[in-house]
Amino acid sequence: MKFENTLTFARELDLHDALKAYRQQFHFPQVNGKDVIYFTGNSLGLQPKRTQKYVDDIMKDWRELAVEGHFHAEKPWWDYHERLAKPLAKVVGAKPQEVSVMNTLTVNLHFLMVSFYRPTQKRFKIICEEKAFPSDQYMLQSQVRFHGLDPSDAIVEVKKREGEHFWRTEDVLKTIDEVKDELALVLIGGVNYYNGQVFAMETITKAGKKAGAMVGWDLAHAVGNVELKLHDWDVDFAAWCSYKYMNSGPGNASGIFVNEKHLGKVDMPRFEGWWGNKKETRFQMKPMFEPIDTADAWQVSNPPVLSLAPYLASLELFDEVGMPALIQKQKKLTAYLEYILLEVGKEAGSVFEIITPEDRGCQLSVFLHGEGRALFDYLMKRGVIVDWREPNVIRLAPAPFYCSYEDIFRFGRILKEGILSK
Template identity: 75%
Template sequence: MEFKNTLEFAQSLDAKDNLKSYRDEFFFPKIKGKEVIYFTGNSLGLQPKRTKAFVDEVMKDWGELAVEGHFYAEKPWWDYHERLAKPLAKVVGALPEEVSVMNTLTVNLHLLMVSFYNPTKTRFKILCEEKAFPSDQYMFQSQVRFHGLDPDETIVELKKRDGENHWRTEDILETIEELGDELALVLIGGVNYYNGQVMDMKAITKTGKAVGANVGWDLAHAVGNVELKLHDWDADFASWCSYKYMNSGPGNASGIFVNKRHLNKKDIQRFEGWWGTKKETRFLMKPEFEPMENADAWQISNVPVLSVAPYLASLTMFEEVGMAKLIEKRNLIVSYLEFILHEIDKEVDSSFEIITPKDRGCQLSVFLHGQGKSLFNYLMENGVVTDWREPNVIRLAPAPFYCSYEDMYRFGQILKSGVLAN
């Protein structure tokens, strides 16, 4: 398709957009009386309008039924989370029994590492990407220290080549093979939060498994954004947050994937609690833990229903649309945004460097050579909600559910004005 940097062209793309009606399903903040151009769905998705009904239903049942809502609400609370398994499994490419919803992302990664990081004298190393999100770095370091190991000797960080802004898959695979029998765990972000790169999860998982390591994925920036096939790739485990591209609300409930191979095992190392024991005998208060036969065995406490309700609301939209259509629009709208950036770059004789490789999802990370934070501030003051990362990068994530092609054109014009004004 031959793009044009005109309002008419952008509006023509919107007219043909099969997902355009979903824009009206979300609340938009306003700046100077106008709806913002929202580029931070990679940090916090907009609120779906249908969310309120799901939360109000729980509040109504709580008011009218109190404790009896656990069993007699229209959606009984004690198994509320089970309604999310099937639609969520489609999003992450899993079997429904391999998916559960609980806790928050880093809590879940800690709990999953109990099961899947079991170092020995000879096989103890963890492979992750350099400058992983701080939560992951802290998690790795504390887990390693818990096992009495030295983080400097145990954690291996994947480096980028000098002068490059993304990782090369061949370098990752080579590192895995070099570590070989020493490698206990591969745990990498499926989509890097800083540069927006989508890792070759299939190839990395296959190579990690081939050397005998467990392989897990932090999918915070991947879920609801890119195609995932966790079961087919044979990953051991994964976890993700739900409040970015999945629009479930700030700090909301996390999801986990545990490969079917590891289910229904009493001897797997795991921190256990009441809600992970078989529901058929749970209220008999038996002293012995009998694990659920699905990923719910990793649940410890009963489900925070008020948190899970917005997640269920959002998943109804994913069910209606499907990942294939979201990815189709994502590819086109991100390509159009890339085109707009290059066109504005030429018009203002600036130097915008897109550091996101072609292996990408919704996000473009842009290095603003010659510009400072004043340009970011200008964008925010003029209705473009974006994200600043040191030293001089803005992240732009046009989520396909609610971003329009006209947004991309309008952003270009505001960006142009901002460069000229600075």
Template identity: 70%
Template sequence: MEFSNTREFARSMDKEDPLATYKDEFIFPEVNNKKVIYFTGNSLGLQPKSAKKYVDEVMDDWANLAVEGHFYAEKPWWDYHERFSEKLAKVVGAKPPEITVMNTLTVNLHLLMVSFYRPDAKRYKIICEEKAFPSDQYMIASQVKFHGFNPEDAVVEVKKRAGENHFRTEDILKKIEEIGDECALVLFGGVNYYSGQVLDMETITRAGHEIGAKVGWDLAHAVGNIELKLHEWNVDFAAWCSYKYMNSGPGNASGCFINEKYHELKEIPRFEGWWGHSKERRFLMEPEFQPEPDAHAWQISNAPILALAPYLASLDMFEKVGMPALIEKRNKIVAYLEFVLHQIDEEVESDFEIITPSNQNERGTQLSVFLHGEGKELFNYLMKNGVIIDWREPNVIRLAPAPFYCSYEDMYEFGQILKRGILKI
């Protein structure tokens, strides 16, 4: 498709967009009495208008039923988390029994490593990417120290090549082969938070298994953003947050994938609690743990219903629209944003560098832009003029046009504001 950097063209794209009406299903902040252009769904998604209704349902049940809400609410609380499995399975490419929702992301990664990071004197190393999201770095280092190893030895980081912005799959595979039977776990972010690069999860997972390691994924920036086939790829485990592209609200609950091949292993090590105990026998208060037959066996405490309610509201929209439709719009709107950026770059003779891969198969919704020679003054200008974006040191803005609530006209208007900002500064 040939793009044009005009308002008329952008509006024509919006008229043809089958998802255009979903923008009205979200609540936008306002700057200067005007709805913002919101590019930070990769950090915190906008609030769906339906979220309040779902939360109010829980509040009303609490008021009217009190403790009986566990069993007699319209959506009983004792199995509320089970409503997520089938819907999320479609989003991440899993079987419903492989999905559960609990806790928050880093907490769940720690809990999953109880099961899947089982180091010994020979096989103890973890392979991850250089400069992973800080929480992952802290989590991995603390895990190896907990098991008595030195992170400087046990944590192996795959680095980008000098002068390059992306990880090369061949370099990751080479490092996996090099570490070989010393590797206990391969654990990467499926989408790099800084550059927006999508890693080849299928190939990396296969390589990890070939050397006898377990393979897990932090999918914080992947779920609700890119196509995933966790079961088909034979991933051992994965976890993700829900407040980015899944629009569930700040700090909300995390989803987990645990491959079905581990469900029947009753002796698998894990931290256990009563919500992972057999549902039919949970309230008999028996002393021996009898695990649920699926991923819910990794549950520990009863679910935070008020937190899960807005997640379910958003997930019902994902269920209605489907990931294929979201990905189709994502590809078009990101390509249009890329085109607008290049057009503005030429018009003002600036020096942008998009460090996200140009290959559509290697990126999702996010474009990371290096603002050579511009700096944070331009970022501040954009924010004050109604463009909500994300800054990452030393000089990068991250733009994530989420397909649910961003329009093509937003992309055009952003370009005009960006141009004015550069010329003014």
């Protein structure tokens, strides 16, 4: 499609957008009495309007039923988490029994490392991307030290090439091949938080498995954003947060994936708790753990239903729309945003370097050459909510559920004004 940098064109795209009605399903903050242009769904998604009822239902049940809400609420609390499994499995390309919702992201990565990072004298190395999200770096380093190993020896980082802002798949595969005899685990962020790059997850997983390693993915910026086929790709495990593209609320519950080939094993190394025990014997309080034959076996405590309620509300939206429709719009929105950025750069005499490669989801990360933090501050004051990353990058993520083409056009006008007003 040939894009145009006009309000009429943007509105025409919105008119024919099959998902346009869903914008009204979300609450928008306001700046200067107007709805913001919200491009930070990669950090915290907007609140779905239906969320309030899901939370209120639990508060009502707690008020009226107290402890009996565990079994007699309309959505009983004791199995509340199971309602999330089927719609969430569709989002990540899994079987319902392969997913569960619990804890938070880094907590779950630590729990999963207990099962899937089992270093030996020969195989002990972990491959990750350089400058992974800090929490992942801390998690990996602490896990390696826990096993009595030196992170500088055990952790192998795949680096970007000199002068480039993205990782090359061939470099990841080369690194796997170079350390294959010592490789215990490949664990990479499926979509990089800084540049928005989508890694070749299927290809990398296949190479890691061929080398005899376990393969896991941190999908914090991938889930609800890009196509995932975790089961078909033979991924061993994955974890993700739910508050970015999944719109479940700040710091909310994390999801996990465990491949079905690892399920139902009594001798699986795992930190265990009573909610991972078989439902049939859970309340018999037996002294020995009997793992449920789903990913719920990795749960240790009863589900925090007040946290799960917003997640369930959002997953209802995902189930209505489906990932194929969201991805289709995401690609078009992001392409239009790229076009507008380049057009504004020409008009305003600025150079915007988009460091996000073609393998991407919603996000574009942009170097503001010749500009600075003042431009970011200008955008924020004008109601354009974007994200700043040092040294001179803004991240823009037009989420397809609630962002419009008119948002992108208006962003371009405000961006140009900010540059020319210096």
